[in-house]
Amino acid sequence: MSKRIVINPVTRISGFMEIDAIIENNIIIETKTEGLLFRGFEKMLNGRNPFDAVYFTQRICGICSTAHSMASTLALESAMGVVPSEQGRYLRDILHGCEYLQNHIRHFYQYTIPDFVKLPENYPLFTTDQHDFRIPKQKNDQIAEHYFESLDISRSAHEMLAVLGGKAPHNHGIFVGGITTQATTDKIIKIKSILHTIRQFIINKMIPDAYIIAHYYSDYYSIGRGYGNLLSYGCFDRYKELGTLYVNPLVYLDGKISTFDSEGITEEIDYSWYKSQADAYKPLETIPDADMNKKNAYSWVKAPRYFDKPFEVGPLARQWLSGEYRKGISTMDRTIARVLEAKKITEVLNTLLQSLIPGVTVQEEYRIPETAVGTGLIDTTRGALGHWIKINNSVISFYQVITPTAWNLSTRGNNGLPGTSEQALIGTTVKDVNNPVELGRIIRSFDPCVSCATHVYSQGDHVKSIQVVQ
Amino acid sequence: MSDTRVCPEYAARLETAAELVNKVREEIRKGVLVKRNLVWLELTGCSGNIISLLDGSNPDFKYLISQMANFIYDNSLMAAEGEKAMEQLFSIRDKEYILAVEGAVATKNNGLYNIIGRWKGEPITALKAIELFGKRATHVIALGACATHGGVSAARPNPSECVSVQSVLKRKVIKLPGCPCHPDWFLGTLAHILLYGEPELDSKDRPLLFYSTLIHDRCPRRSFFDQGIFASKLGESTCMFKLGCRGPVTRVDCPIRQWNQYVNWPIEDDTPCIGCAQFGFPDRMEPFITYNTTRGVRNVKEDSNKSGYTN
Numbered sequence: 001m002s003k004r005i006v007i008n009p010v011t012r013i014s015g016f017m018e019i020d021a022i023i024e025n026n027i028i029i030e031t032k033t034e035g036l037l038f039r040g041f042e043k044m045l046n047g048r049n050p051f052d053a054v055y056f057t058q059r060i061c062g063i064c065s066t067a068h069s070m071a072s073t074l075a076l077e078s079a080m081g082v083v084p085s086e087q088g089r090y091l092r093d094i095l096h097g098c099e100y101l102q103n104h105i106r107h108f109y110q111y112t113i114p115d116f117v118k119l120p121e122n123y124p125l126f127t128t129d130q131h132d133f134r135i136p137k138q139k140n141d142q143i144a145e146h147y148f149e150s151l152d153i154s155r156s157a158h159e160m161l162a163v164l165g166g167k168a169p170h171n172h173g174i175f176v177g178g179i180t181t182q183a184t185t186d187k188i189i190k191i192k193s194i195l196h197t198i199r200q201f202i203i204n205k206m207i208p209d210a211y212i213i214a215h216y217y218s219d220y221y222s223i224g225r226g227y228g229n230l231l232s233y234g235c236f237d238r239y240k241e242l243g244t245l246y247v248n249p250l251v252y253l254d255g256k257i258s259t260f261d262s263e264g265i266t267e268e269i270d271y272s273w274y275k276s277q278a279d280a281y282k283p284l285e286t287i288p289d290a291d292m293n294k295k296n297a298y299s300w301v302k303a304p305r306y307f308d309k310p311f312e313v314g315p316l317a318r319q320w321l322s323g324e325y326r327k328g329i330s331t332m333d334r335t336i337a338r339v340l341e342a343k344k345i346t347e348v349l350n351t352l353l354q355s356l357i358p359g360v361t362v363q364e365e366y367r368i369p370e371t372a373v374g375t376g377l378i379d380t381t382r383g384a385l386g387h388w389i390k391i392n393n394s395v396i397s398f399y400q401v402i403t404p405t406a407w408n409l410s411t412r413g414n415n416g417l418p419g420t421s422e423q424a425l426i427g428t429t430v431k432d433v434n435n436p437v438e439l440g441r442i443i444r445s446f447d448p449c450v451s452c453a454t455h456v457y458s459q460g461d462h463v464k465s466i467q468v469v470q
Numbered sequence: 471m472s473d474t475r476v477c478p479e480y481a482a483r484l485e486t487a488a489e490l491v492n493k494v495r496e497e498i499r500k501g502v503l504v505k506r507n508l509v510w511l512e513l514t515g516c517s518g519n520i521i522s523l524l525d526g527s528n529p530d531f532k533y534l535i536s537q538m539a540n541f542i543y544d545n546s547l548m549a550a551e552g553e554k555a556m557e558q559l560f561s562i563r564d565k566e567y568i569l570a571v572e573g574a575v576a577t578k579n580n581g582l583y584n585i586i587g588r589w590k591g592e593p594i595t596a597l598k599a600i601e602l603f604g605k606r607a608t609h610v611i612a613l614g615a616c617a618t619h620g621g622v623s624a625a626r627p628n629p630s631e632c633v634s635v636q637s638v639l640k641r642k643v644i645k646l647p648g649c650p651c652h653p654d655w656f657l658g659t660l661a662h663i664l665l666y667g668e669p670e671l672d673s674k675d676r677p678l679l680f681y682s683t684l685i686h687d688r689c690p691r692r693s694f695f696d697q698g699i700f701a702s703k704l705g706e707s708t709c710m711f712k713l714g715c716r717g718p719v720t721r722v723d724c725p726i727r728q729w730n731q732y733v734n735w736p737i738e739d740d741t742p743c744i745g746c747a748q749f750g751f752p753d754r755m756e757p758f759i760t761y762n763t764t765r766g767v768r769n770v771k772e773d774s775n776k777s778g779y780t781n
Contacts, residue, residue, distance in 0.1 A: 006552075006588065007551055007552040008552060008585070008587055008588040008593075009545055009551065009552070009555055009556070009586060009588075010551055010552075011545050011546070011548050011549075011550065011551045012546065012547065012548070012549075012551070013546075014517050014546065015517060016545070016584065016585060016586055016587075018585070018588070036584065036585035036586070036593075037514065037583070037584050037585075038576070038583045038584070038629070038630055039514065039576075039583075039629065039630050039632070040629030040630060043627060043629050044622075044625045044626065044627070044628075044629070048756065048757075049756060049757035049758070049759070049760065051757065051758065051759040051760070052752075052756055052757055052758045052759065054759075055744055055758050055759075056625075056752060056758075059516055059518075059621075059622040059649065059752075060516060061516050061518070062515070062516035062517045062518020062519065062520070062521045062522075062650065063517065063518070063521050065516070065518065106521075106524070110524075110546075110547055111546075114548075114549035119549060123535055123536070123541070124540050124541060124542045124558070125541045125542070125544065125547055125548050125549065126548075126549045127549065127550060127558065128549040128550045128554065129550065148532050151524060151530065151531055152530070154524065155524060155525050155526075155527065155530070155730075155731070156731070158730050159525075159730045159731040159733055161730070162729050162730035162731075162733050163733050163734060164739070165734075165739065166729070166734050166735060166736040166738065166739030166741060167729035167730060167734065167735060167736060167739075168525070168729070168730055169516075169518040169521050169522055169650055170518065170649055170650060170746070172736040172739045172741040172744075173739055173741070175741075175759075180704040180705050180740045180741045181705060181738075181739045181740040181741075182705065182740075190733075361705050362705070363703050363704045363705035363706075363740075364703060365702055365703040365761050366703075366761065367761070440552075451515075451517055
């Protein structure tokens with residue numbers, strides 16, 4: 001007998017989504033992941049001042065705004081032919097690293113922990129009816145204490161960002177050329193001091209807490225694998241003097257690692273509510289129009305593909321591709337990779353901070369060309385982020401955004417094969433169909449940000465949260 | 471309330487969020503005040519205001535949920551998911567609660583551009599949620615640009631037909647514009663409600679406590695403006711009026727409050743204020759960054775007619 005499970009809202013993610021799964025004999029056989037928010041940034045950006053994209057696109061996402069300031073700045077620099085100085089790169093990569101830490105600490109403690117750790121019941125926010133809590137009380141309560149302690153730590157990651165970025169979320173610092181302000185000695189030592197505290201917390205609490213969870217939920221090492229194709233645009237990489245501090249643009253497919261080629265990126269729309277002259281296109285070719293009556297379409301999430309194949313992006317992809325962590329690809333491996341990456345980022349930040357020359361100015365009076373095309377590709381907290389810009393009459397005439405969450409939460413490809421996280425759900429055994437905790441845990445391991453993956457919802461067949469359909 | 475006509479900066483310093491919260495704490499100890507129920511709805515936006523709230527300090531998020539409010543519902547932070555999460559939200563209907571809202575309200579296609587959950591099988595749109603929970607709340611606090619006036623979600627051509635919270639609610643809505651809202655602006659307003667009731671508001675329903683004075687009037691670079699010394703590019707330490715600074719039209723206390731543990735703010739970061747706390751942001755505040763070569767790249771007035779802004 002088949003059962004259908006619908007979870008909505010999937011809480012503890014950024015934005016809104018629904019998981020819709022068909023289960024047979026307790027095994028997920030079919031699934032759809034749908035985003036439930038659409039704002040249409042690509043349409044809004046047309047006609048705007050190109051410089052404004054840096055601040056405007058940050059508003060795509062409140063938890064990873066800095067990521068969009070990075071990608072938009074890179075796209076602008078590419079269009080304008082501006083090559084930032086190495087000091088400029090160090091400075092803005094420092095801001096980007098602060099964002100990684102803020103995100104990873106909040107994702108692990110505020111978004112992931114409540115799936116595995118029982119938090120104090122006297123807070124209404126922490127009430128839950130799931131009962132798969134396995135960690136012994138003393139260890140459980142210690143992690144719950146760290147939940148609250150982590151709030152100070154993630155907040156201080158945003159404080160570091162603001163020291164050079166003005167404010168967070170939605171920083172002002174990252175801009176063409178690097179950052180807007182100068183890193184004076186007092187600011188550098190302030191960031192170093194905060195970073196020291198964050199690093200101690202990651203090493204002494206966050207990583208051990210993740211391994212405690214992994215110990216009691218070791219079955220999650222064997223579920224939620226997905227295709228196992230991994231991709232990164234690279235980040236903290238290819239500095240002239242420092243070389244690559246983290247990961248180069250690479251892909252992992254069929255057991256082999258190869259160099260990433262940006263020509264391989266396409267978006268497919270057969271299963272999405274869009275119409276275009278082509279059902280697959282390269283990022284700079286088109287922004288398809290909405291078509292909610294399209295047959296077989298079930299979501300407004302498009303399907304980014306790399307040479308026609310779906311890929312996973314994010315911390316596990318980067319840890320794997322850089323050789324830092326290759327234990328496995330699964331729900332729990334994603335969480336372990338995320339906390340290990342947090343530690344790695346503190347090391348990258350320390351190296352960059354040590355390489356700064358205090359008081360350097362990297363700004364110039366920039367000119368927008370009459371006509372230009374630019375691409376900005378960068379691995380951010382959640383994975384590979386791309387911005388593509390066309391400038392005409394010195395204003396934006398075309399803007400394409402392909403987010404990490406679009407890669408991970410994509411619809412089926414034109415070949416009918418499921419998207420990355422859909423594939424990760426399929427085949428999973430749901431122990432208790434009335435309490436299907438596995439689905440949310442698998443999806444959250446990807447750290448989806450639906451605010452980023454601007455989707456829309458179509459009125460379809462509405463079912464109750466758990467319903468027998470056959 | 472103290473008289474802010476004499477010196478707004480001095481008055482604002484006396485009544486910081488921390489000061490108000492300390493008063494609340496004293497009152498709670500006396501048993502005079504009880505914690506109030508708080509529902510936080512994330513609607514059509516980037517969910518950046520809940521992240522900004524987590525950046526608050528003294529009061530911080532832990533103090534908020536343990537000492538100031540029974541925090542009932544928030545999509546980003548609650549442990550429950552699916553139907554159970556919605557049960558928690560709907561259980562509040564018969565009780566007294568304060569409603570905080572971030573994000574605009576998407577109205578296109580009956581609101582189906584933004585679904586925040588499913589209740590008894592039916593999708594609950596942002597539009598439906600604000601109708602269901604906005605009317606019954608003792609106070610509604612709209613925070614962030616999108617909730618207070620449409621913000622970026624309603625930027626031209628406003629594909630999801632977003633409007634402000636006030637546009638769909640015929641009742642008093644306290645407005646805390648900003649992109650995002652500073653945690654002190656929200657926590658100070660909430661503290662005021664707990665302690666004294668609704669704070670004193672201006673004609674656009676913004677608390678005077680935070681929104682009484684133009685950035686330009688308290689800008690540390692004001693002397694450069696007065697002397698006509700203007701920056702020609704970002705990164706300079708003089709007045710950024712000619713780079714497009716919106717400090718002269720933006721009414722909020724950033725210059726004296728600052729952000730993220732009070733370490734910095736956009737002008738100290740050598741960038742212009744982009745008017746994120748002013749009604750009409752972003753369309754009426756653009757272009758954000760302009761050098762003389764790019765000045766007047768497009769007709770802002772004409773474009774802003776197409777956006778969904780209110781007020």
